[in-house]
Amino acid sequence: NAGVMQNPRHLVRRRGQEARLRCSPMKGHSHVYWYRQLPEEGLKFMVYLQKENIIDESGMPKERFSAEFPKEGPSILRIQQVVRGDSAAYFCASSPRRQSEETQYFGPGTRLLVL
Amino acid sequence: QKEVEQNSGPLSVPEGAIASLNCTYSDRGSQSFFWYRQYSGKSPELIMSIYSNGDKEDGRFTAQLNKASQYVSLLIRDSQPSDSATYLCAGNFGNEKLTFGTGTRLTIIP
Numbered sequence: 442n443a444g445v446m447q448n449p450r451h452l453v454r455r456r457g458q459e460a461r462l463r464c465s466p467m468k469g470h471s472h473v474y475w476y477r478q479l480p481e482e483g484l485k486f487m488v489y490l491q492k493e494n495i496i497d498e499s500g501m502p503k504e505r506f507s508a509e510f511p512k513e514g515p516s517i518l519r520i521q522q523v524v525r526g527d528s529a530a531y532f533c534a535s536s537p538r539r540q541s542e543e544t545q546y547f548g549p550g551t552r553l554l555v556l
Numbered sequence: 557q558k559e560v561e562q563n564s565g566p567l568s569v570p571e572g573a574i575a576s577l578n579c580t581y582s583d584r585g586s587q588s589f590f591w592y593r594q595y596s597g598k599s600p601e602l603i604m605s606i607y608s609n610g611d612k613e614d615g616r617f618t619a620q621l622n623k624a625s626q627y628v629s630l631l632i633r634d635s636q637p638s639d640s641a642t643y644l645c646a647g648n649f650g651n652e653k654l655t656f657g658t659g660t661r662l663t664i665i666p
Binding site: 472474476482483485486489492496497499500532534539544545546547548550551 | 598600601602646651655
């Protein structure tokens with residue numbers, strides 16, 4: 442069974458460019474969560490999606506950030522016009538059901554470096 | 557705002573001893589808690605989950621939850637050097653997203 446897959450694992454962008462991070466959930470999982478981990482800090486929730494729906498985006502910055510989880514294909518976290526402060530590890534997690542007891546399984550992360 | 561707090565450490569424990577990691581939270585609503593282990597440069601890996609008051613044991617690991625006092629802890633018995641990592645406490649307060657503490661860095665001294 443493949444786990445949560447993320448790509449790319451490392452991404453380098455110059456200020457002002459766009460970053461696209463992809464996440465494929467575990468087989469059978471229809472709930473996807475994105476978290477960001479700044480250097481030496483804990484993980485912070487960004488957005489929770491189900492297929493074709495954004496359920497909770499309360500952790501997303503109001504500008505430049507967007508997320509989608511289309512009917513077909515991976516979930517995408519898009520950061521437009523990146524700035525140095527966007528440099529962080531971005532983790533995707535998935536779960537099979539919408540219940541607070543459900544474990545979220547994390548992917549390997551995408552480490553974004555903005556030059 | 558729901559908060560989860562942990563001692564950032566670092567916590568050093570001799571090999572073979574018991575490591576005790578603690579976490580407190582501020583919300584009294586529906587709660588589930590999860591302990592994740594994160595090695596440097598890697599992703600969080602689930603160690604234990606706990607939903608009910610009391611203890612839950614899995615091998616060398618025991619999670620404890622006390623909802624009245626709003627704390628959750630993780631005990632690691634017979635600590636091994638491979639247990640050296642950052643341990644993240646996370647709560648799900650009924651809204652599906654996980655709220656993480658800042659993590660406790662644990663070092664097991666051979």
